Amino acid sequence: MKKILVIEDNSEINAMLCEMLHKEDMEPQSAFSGTEGLLYMEQESFACILLDLMLPGKSGEETLLEIRKMCKTPVIVISAKNDIDVRVALLETGADDYITKPFDLREVMARIRLQLHKTTPVEVKRLTAGNLVLDQEQHTVMVCGKELGLTRQEFNILETLMLNPKKVFTKQELFESAWEEYYIGADKTINVHISNIRSKMKQITEEEYIETIWGIGFRWRA
């Protein structure tokens, strides 16, 4: 769940923003002053920060400067100050976006999402186990840094096993996951593929990754 810090001294607006974030399956943290907000930031990291400018004590501008000394977390300033100079100055000192009050909740949400989207790193679709790395995008499997050179079916079988490391698969289930077709009862086919994968692995490592269960099923050896 994404944690969002809401620094806003008006308790009604603060509660309204938090409620919206809750509904969007995010985890809001209210802070009612810049100092309080910075305190939370020392304790945990947030995915995005909503920052009011007119705060008691430390101003929003000062808070923003301190936030920027700490981290690069996206900050969206929410303020009644609609002066173009203020807006430009804030964007130049490190705000990522600026929303003027009164605001529409949908716009706030859209802008938060935009920031989250920017910061979410492109997920590398890789599965690793011990010395084995399976790349779901490239369809390659590396063991101890060497490529295994699996066929498409062998790769699919390995991927299926790795994705559900605790589950014992019947031969039919593996067959269907590997071929995405209807099973015709050819257990031997699966046996052959498993033994091919094993022998390819054996050329590189002694480690066993696939466990045979009772002679009738297979499981990933965690």
Add this chain to the structure above:
Amino acid sequence: MQCLLILTFVRVQNGGLTITPVLVDVKQCLCENLFSFYEDFKNREIEPKVELPEEACYAMLDPSLLTRIYENILKNALVHGDLEIAVSLVCREDVIILNVRNHTTEEHSKDPAMVFERFYQSDKARNHQSTGLGLCIAKELTIRMGGSIRAYYENDLFGIEIIFQQANRSQYRNEKVEES
């Protein structure tokens, strides 16, 4: 689990159980049920000896009830068995024969005719919190689906044998055509 068993038992007894037979791969269903007990076998430190045919074995059965039968007899073997549990499935001519055998020294297992009686259970079973209904239900369900079931005991091995009719080839073909 106990409540569920009793409920099933009542339903089976008063005929309130609907049976919807479809073409089932009896072998695949057995494998899945066996694996659902994987942790239980591990905890008991028993590795079942499993013998299966190479090909799928089809029968016209209600899959959820077949699962119930498997669950009940496998659970029975796990509760009462020691040292050895063996499961075999054989397709011969037009029938499918399932055998689940377990080694046991329990006295009550030596009277196999009694094990299907409702609430029949050994003192040991009482400690395991079983209802004594599992095999009774397995028997009822098997018979309702046109199969036969028997229990036997020889050389410290208690066994349950279930026989179902294999689906005939025309049924099998129809199903295949519908799928494609």
